[in-house]
Amino acid sequence: MMINPVLLIAIPLGLAFIAVVFKKLQGWILAIGVAANAFLVFFVEKGETAIGGFKLPFAISLVLDDFSFIGVILVNVLTLAAVAVAFRKTEKYVPVILAGLAGLNGMVLTGDMFNLFVFMEITAISAYILSSEGRKPEQSFNYLVIGSIGSVLYLLGLILIYGQTGTLNMSLMAEKSALIGQAAMVLPLVLIFAGIAVEAKLLPMSGWVRGVLGNSNALTGVMFASVYSSAALMVFGRVFSQVLIPGTTAGVIIIVIALLTFAAGQVSAFRSKSLRQVLLYSSIAQSGLAAALFATGFVFPAVLVIINNAAGKMIMFSTAGNLEEKYGTDDYVGLGGAFVRNMPAGVAFTIAALSLTGLPLVFGFYAKLNVLAAYLNQGTFFVPAVVLAGTIIEGAYFIRILIKLWAPGKEGEWADADQSVGEKKIFNPAGTVVVILVTLLIILSGFLPDSVGKLVAPGGGLLGDEGPSISLTMEKGGDQ
Amino acid sequence: MIKFASLLLIIIGLYGILSTRNVIKILVGINVMEIGINVFIIAMGFVNDGAAPILSVDNPVNVLKFVDPVAQALVLTSIVIGLGITALGLVFARKIHKKYGTYDLSETGGES
Amino acid sequence: MKKIFAGLLAVAFGIVLLIGISLNTGLFGYNDSLPEDGAASHYISKDVNGKTDEVVFGETTGAETGSANMVTSVIANYRSFDTLGEVTVLFLAALGVSLLAGTMDKGRKRSGSGFILRTSARILFPLMLVTGIYIFTHGHLTPGGGFPGGSMIASSFLLLYLADESFRANVKGFKVAEGLAGTLYVAIGIVGLLAAGYFLVNFLPTGTVGNLLSAGIIPVVYVIIGLKVGSEITGIVADMFNEEVKA
Numbered sequence: 040m041m042i043n044p045v046l047l048i049a050i051p052l053g054l055a056f057i058a059v060v061f062k063k064l065q066g067w068i069l070a071i072g073v074a075a076n077a078f079l080v081f082f083v084e085k086g087e088t089a090i091g092g093f094k095l096p097f098a099i100s101l102v103l104d105d106f107s108f109i110g111v112i113l114v115n116v117l118t119l120a121a122v123a124v125a126f127r128k129t130e131k132y133v134p135v136i137l138a139g140l141a142g143l144n145g146m147v148l149t150g151d152m153f154n155l156f157v158f159m160e161i162t163a164i165s166a167y168i169l170s171s172e173g174r175k176p177e178q179s180f181n182y183l184v185i186g187s188i189g190s191v192l193y194l195l196g197l198i199l200i201y202g203q204t205g206t207l208n209m210s211l212m213a214e215k216s217a218l219i220g221q222a223a224m225v226l227p228l229v230l231i232f233a234g235i236a237v238e239a240k241l242l243p244m245s246g247w248v249r250g251v252l253g254n255s256n257a258l259t260g261v262m263f264a265s266v267y268s269s270a271a272l273m274v275f276g277r278v279f280s281q282v283l284i285p286g287t288t289a290g291v292i293i294i295v296i297a298l299l300t301f302a303a304g305q306v307s308a309f310r311s312k313s314l315r316q317v318l319l320y321s322s323i324a325q326s327g328l329a330a331a332l333f334a335t336g337f338v339f340p341a342v343l344v345i346i347n348n349a350a351g352k353m354i355m356f357s358t359a360g361n362l363e364e365k366y367g368t369d370d371y372v373g374l375g376g377a378f379v380r381n382m383p384a385g386v387a388f389t390i391a392a393l394s395l396t397g398l399p400l401v402f403g404f405y406a407k408l409n410v411l412a413a414y415l416n417q418g419t420f421f422v423p424a425v426v427l428a429g430t431i432i433e434g435a436y437f438i439r440i441l442i443k444l445w446a447p448g449k450e451g452e453w454a455d456a457d458q459s460v461g462e463k464k465i466f467n468p469a470g471t472v473v474v475i476l477v478t479l480l481i482i483l484s485g486f487l488p489d490s491v492g493k494l495v496a497p498g499g500g501l502l503g504d505e506g507p508s509i510s511l512t513m514e515k516g517g518d519q
Numbered sequence: 520m521i522k523f524a525s526l527l528l529i530i531i532g533l534y535g536i537l538s539t540r541n542v543i544k545i546l547v548g549i550n551v552m553e554i555g556i557n558v559f560i561i562a563m564g565f566v567n568d569g570a571a572p573i574l575s576v577d578n579p580v581n582v583l584k585f586v587d588p589v590a591q592a593l594v595l596t597s598i599v600i601g602l603g604i605t606a607l608g609l610v611f612a613r614k615i616h617k618k619y620g621t622y623d624l625s626e627t628g629g630e631s
Numbered sequence: 632m633k634k635i636f637a638g639l640l641a642v643a644f645g646i647v648l649l650i651g652i653s654l655n656t657g658l659f660g661y662n663d664s665l666p667e668d669g670a671a672s673h674y675i676s677k678d679v680n681g682k683t684d685e686v687v688f689g690e691t692t693g694a695e696t697g698s699a700n701m702v703t704s705v706i707a708n709y710r711s712f713d714t715l716g717e718v719t720v721l722f723l724a725a726l727g728v729s730l731l732a733g734t735m736d737k738g739r740k741r742s743g744s745g746f747i748l749r750t751s752a753r754i755l756f757p758l759m760l761v762t763g764i765y766i767f768t769h770g771h772l773t774p775g776g777g778f779p780g781g782s783m784i785a786s787s788f789l790l791l792y793l794a795d796e797s798f799r800a801n802v803k804g805f806k807v808a809e810g811l812a813g814t815l816y817v818a819i820g821i822v823g824l825l826a827a828g829y830f831l832v833n834f835l836p837t838g839t840v841g842n843l844l845s846a847g848i849i850p851v852v853y854v855i856i857g858l859k860v861g862s863e864i865t866g867i868v869a870d871m872f873n874e875e876v877k878a
Contacts, residue, residue, distance in 0.1 A: 045830040049817055052719060056813030059726070059806055090712045092823070092832030097670050097679045099712045131730060138723055145716065153593060157716035160600050164720055167607055168727040176614035177624060180545075183608050184536060187549045191529065191556050194597060195648075198560045198590070202656045205669025207589075226651025523649075523658045530645040538637035564671075565661045572675065572701035573774065574840060579688035584664065585701065587671045592705040596717045599778055599860075603724030606867050610731045 041084035044101045047076055047111065047144045055137035065133040069122065072137050076144070077119040080111055087150060087210075096211045102150035106281075109342060109495060110147035110273035113349055115140070117266045123473045124357045125258035132169060132258075139165030139262075143270045150209045152197055152282070155274065159238065160190060166238075166267060169259045170251045178250030185247045186237050193234020196227040200283070209282045221286040228289040232296075235278065238271035240326040242300040252319035253369075257360030260315065264322045264352040272326060272345050276333040285334060293334045298425055300327030305429040309436045313369040314359045317436055321395065322352055324429060328410070331422070337413040342495055343406035350477050351391040351403070357474065358388045378444040383471050385445065387478040392437040394481050397430055401485035521562040528555030540624040542612040546605060553601040557594045564590025674705050689841040697837025697846035698771035706776070707849045707856075711831045714852075715816060718859060722813060725863040725870075729806075732870040744794055752794030759787035767857030771846045777853040781860025788865045792872055802869050805862040812859035819848060819855075 054072040058065050085108070089098040103111070118140050122129055129136060142161030149155050163186045171179045201207060203223065204215035216224060237244040252263055279285060285293055304324025311317045325348040332341035361384075363369045378385025390401060397407030407430065414423045532555055535548025564587030570578050572588040616622055652658055665671045673679050677686055677695040686694045696704035706714050760783075766773075767780025791798045823832040838845035 043824060043830065045820075045824065049820060049824075049830065052715070053814055053817040053821075055719075056722070056810045056817065059810035060814070090830050091709065092827060092829035093679045093709060094681075097673050097709070099710060134726055135723060135730075138719055141719070142716075153596075153710075154713055154716070157596060157600075157713050157720070161716055161719050161723065164603060164607065164723045164727070167611075168723065168730065171611065171614070171727070171731060176611050176618060180542060180608065180611040180615060180624075183604065183611060184545055184549065187604055188533070188536065188552070190600075191552050194556050194593075195529070195559065198563050198593070199652065199655050201589075202563045202662075205666035205671065207670060223655045226648070226655060229651075520659055522652070522656075526645070526648055526652065526658075530641050530648070533644060534637055534641035537640060538634045540633075562661070563656065566665060567661055567663050571774075574686065574688040574699040574701070576688065581675055581677065581686045581701075585675050587662075587665055588674055588701040588705050589671045589710075591702045592710060592713075595702075595706060595776075595778060596713055599717050600720050602864075603720045606724045607727045609871070610728050614731055 042079060042082055044083045044088055044103050044111075044148055045090060047080060047083060047115070047148065048101075048141045050079070050141075051076060051137040051144070052141040055134040055141065058134045058137060066126075066130070069129060069133045069136060073115075073119045073122050073140065076115045076140060080115045083108075083111070096206060096208050099154050100150035100208065101148045102209070103148060106277065106338070106342075107147050107273070109346075110270065111144060113269045113273070113346065114143045114147060114266055117269065117349055117353060118143075118262070120353055120473045120477065121258060121261040121266060121357070124261065125256070125360070128172075128256055128258040132172070135165050135168045136262075139169070143266065146270050146274050147277075151207050152200075152209060152212060153207045155278075156190070156193060156197065156234075159193075159234075159274075162267065162270070163190070163238065166263065169262060170255070172256065172259055173251070173254035175250060175254050178247070178254060182247035182251050185244055189234045189237035189244055192230045196230030196234065199227040199230070200224075209277075213282045213284075216283060221288065224283070224286065225289045228283055228285055229292060231278065231283065232289075232293055235271065235275050236296075238267060239275050239330060240268065240271075240300075240323045241330055242296055242303065242327070245300070245323055248319050248323055249316065252322070252356075253313065253315050255315065255356070255360060256364060257357045260318075260356035260360045261353050264318065264356050265349045268322060268326060268352070269345050269349045272329045272333075272341075275330055276338060276341055280333055280336060280338055290334055294331050297327045297331035297334060298422065300324070301331065301429055302327075302425060305432045309432050311436075314362065314440065315356070315369055317440060318352065318355050318359055321433065321436075322348065324433070325395070328426065328429075332410065332413070335414075335417075337410075339495065340406065340409040340413050343409055346495070347394060347403045347406045350481055351395045354387045354391040354474055354477055355395075358384050378441075383475060387474045388444075389441055390478045390481055392441060394485070396434045396437055398434075399485075400482070402481045404485060521565075522559060525555045525558035525562060528552070528558065531555075542615055542622045542624060546608045546612065549608065550601065550605060553597070557597055557601075560590050560594050560597070563587075674709055675701055677704070679709065686840055689839065692839045693837055694840055695837075696833065696849065697840055698849050699841050699845075700771050700774065700776075702774075703771045703776055703849060703853070704846070707770070707852045708833055708847075711820075711852065714856070715820070715831070718813065718816065718856060721860060721863050722809065725809065725866045728867045728870045729802075744796060748794045752790050756787050756791055759783055759790065763787065763857070763861065767853050768850060769843070770853040770857075771849045772841065772843070777856030778860055780853075780857040781862075782864060784857070784861030785864035785868060789868050792868060802866060805866045805869070808862045809859055809866065812855050812862070816852065816855050816859070819852065823848075 051072050054068050058068045083103055085103045087095065088101045089095050090101065091098050122136065139162060142158045142165060145158035146155060146162055149158060167179055167183050167186065170182055200212065200216060203219050204212050206212055206215065233244060240248050252260060255263060301324045304320045304327055308317045308320035308324065311320060325344060329341045329344045332344065378388065394401040394403035397403045410426060411423045529552050532548045532552030535551060536545050539545060566584060566586050569584045569586040572585040574581060612622060649658065677683060680695060683695065688699060696708040698704040763780045763783030766775040766783060767777045770776030820831040823834050824830045826834050833847040835847040837847045
């Protein structure tokens with residue numbers, strides 16, 4: 040039974056409107072909405088669906104190809120996980136989360152550039168409201184200002200391209216913009232990049248991340264770093280690998296900015312003392328890496344990086360948010376030994392950290408390997424060197440955190456009772472189940488990387504990539 | 520000419536946002552930027568000697584020259600989105616005032 | 632110092648913009664005509680779904696969207712999905728305002744107003760209300776539509792707030808109206824999906840171009856949008872006068 044992809048957007052939206060009328064049933068409405076979406080996402084009809092009954096290039100369309108299928112699964116399933124882990128905190132925000140979910144689905148699915156703008160604004164406003172939950176209104180205000188500048192720039196770029204091509208449909212625009220000269224396209228491309236860069240946390244527009252994510256709780260941290268981030272990066276990938284392929288000038292600008300973001304993120308994470316700050320800078324770094332990969336045309340490794348980041352950050356931000364709430368501090372020196380007291384959370388966090396760094400036996404290893412192999416196959420050595428250097432820094436700061444939270448005693452000894460914090464349960468039962476499931480998935484896909492590779496490869500292959508450049512069970516291991 | 524003027528508005532709005540620490544003035548700057556982009560979009564859609572895109576007793580047939588209706592639809596959406604952002608921004612400003620007693624961002628203790 | 636830095640940045644950005652745009656469409660001068668196969672000319676000639684004859688005001692029946700106002704046909708029919716998104720943005724903004732304004736203390740006492748102001752405001756209020764309703768019901772015939780009409784309704788309430796210090800709007804009622812209107816819009820879309828296989832398809836007959844009862848679901852959609860926008864903006868105004876103590 041195949042359903043129309045519009046329902047992935049219409050159902051959460053309709054439920055959001057209903058939730059305002061029936062305030063008492065809000066919890067149930069949220070649960071039904073999120074669960075229904077996560078379930079229905081596997082039964083959606085693939086292909087390009089027109090909305091409104093009009094013929095394709097002139098109607099708004101939703102495109103569900105292999106690439107957006109991955110995006111849509113990520114968004115819906117991760118939202119279900121985020122809501123399950125932090126259900127108590129969703130109380131006042133039910134319509135906002137549901138409308139935000141509709142916006143996220145719309146962003147990933149849409150095939151029309153102005154529709155993308157509208158859904159990005161829906162997502163942005165729901166993000167501003169969610170971020171206002173923290174105790175620092177000036178950070179939300181900062182986020183709003185940067186977001187508004189980004190959206191004005193995006194509109195400017197879009198109208199310039201519309202003026203040249205006469206269409207707003209993504210596939211038609213891809214055909215027509217290839218015929219326009221390079222010089223005319225550089226500015227609109229950079230403007231559209233600036234617009235998407237706000238949500239995707241790329242460098243000039245990532246000033247809001249430190250304030251907002253640094254003050255997030257278990258719900259908002261997961262939503263921003265995992266759900267919203269993945270959607271924004273998938274949109275980035277769609278726009279810059281399929282619709283507006285950057286020429287040499289614009290392409291180089293974008294890649295340089297993305298790599299700078301990666302480097303700056305890793306270094307800032309290393310210098311941070313607070314758990315959430317380390318995580319948010321790590322998120323910025325991963326976004327930069329994925330963006331650089333998309334801009335070079337390596338879609339498959341980029342998707343792997345996005346999936347890895349989403350799963351890992353989901354675990355880590357929910358842990359960090361709950362730790363901050365239960366123990367009152369974010370400084371990981373003050374949280375010494377917390378993982379010893381909370382085994383499930385500790386193990387999950389550790390596995391997620393290892394996966395993000397890219398150590399073997401977990402999914403992140405496969406992701407990082409494909410990233411390096413893609414560049415080495417192409418013959419560039421500068422970028423893999425940067426990636427490796429960043430990975431080493433990443434490993435350093437994660438290991439530093441892990442040591443402090445497992446064994447804060449002198450140089451790695453297990454702690455005495457007075458050096459570590461008291462025992463408190465970090466996750467509620469549902470949250471523990473979800474976190475353990477995600478951890479198991481990370482470990483499992485680390486052991487069977489090729490099955491995952493086969494599932495993800497069509498998404499990568501569709502946008503011009505050749506698929507996995509390294510396969511761990513074949514004898515091609517000599518490619519390194 | 521109008522395109523140039525609206526680009527100037529965008530630059531002025533950007534300058535307004537970057538140069539001040541007063542929350543209300545930043546919101547005014549955002550609004551000026553949005554006005555600039557809206558006028559620019561309409562100017563991009565203008566056709567020389569085109570009529571307003573409505574069929575009426577003066578322009579009864581739709582084969583005459585009309586201005587671009589899509590640009591006007593885009594602007595309508597953009598205006599409403601700008602309204603939503605301004606409303607939200609004003610409420611954030613009130614919250615900042617309630618917490619810190621001032622509308623000036625430099626007195627709020629900076630980041631984090 | 633900050634101003635100088637900001638000024639330099641703005642000027643640099645301005646130069647980049649001006650150079651880039653002159654390479655693109657040029658800074659001065661406008662189009663001489665719309666591109667032949669662009670979306671805009673198809674929306675104007677109403678032949679997106681196949682070739683049709685020219686549409687004449689007051690005579691053609693059963694045209695593609697049936698709306699005399701072409702911008703309305705773009706907003707409420709060809710690109711109705713964008714309008715749904717826009718309505719959602721406003722919905723979220725109103726929600727955010729009530730969430731945040733509702734946690735503040737009760738506002739200051741508003742200053743009293745004279746008898747003349749109060750009475751004249753009460754005379755103006757129904758006039759503005761009716762004008763707003765007229766504008767959004769005639770959205771497919773005259774310029775305007777749901778959004779300006781709804782804003783006018785909200786302005787009439789704002790006038791009452793400013794003129795009369797004892798006026799309190801029933802915010803709960805507006806919230807319910809807003810939620811119901813939104814649900815109705817999505818429901819129309821889903822009815823279209825079930826009836827004809829496309830979300831938000833125009834499933835009512837389109838009638839003669841230029842009549843009040845024409846253009847299929849467009850007047851219905853605009854009435855819904857007008858009511859929704861009106862209640863949302865009035866809600867925002869009311870919240871900002873600190874009426875809603877707890878959401």
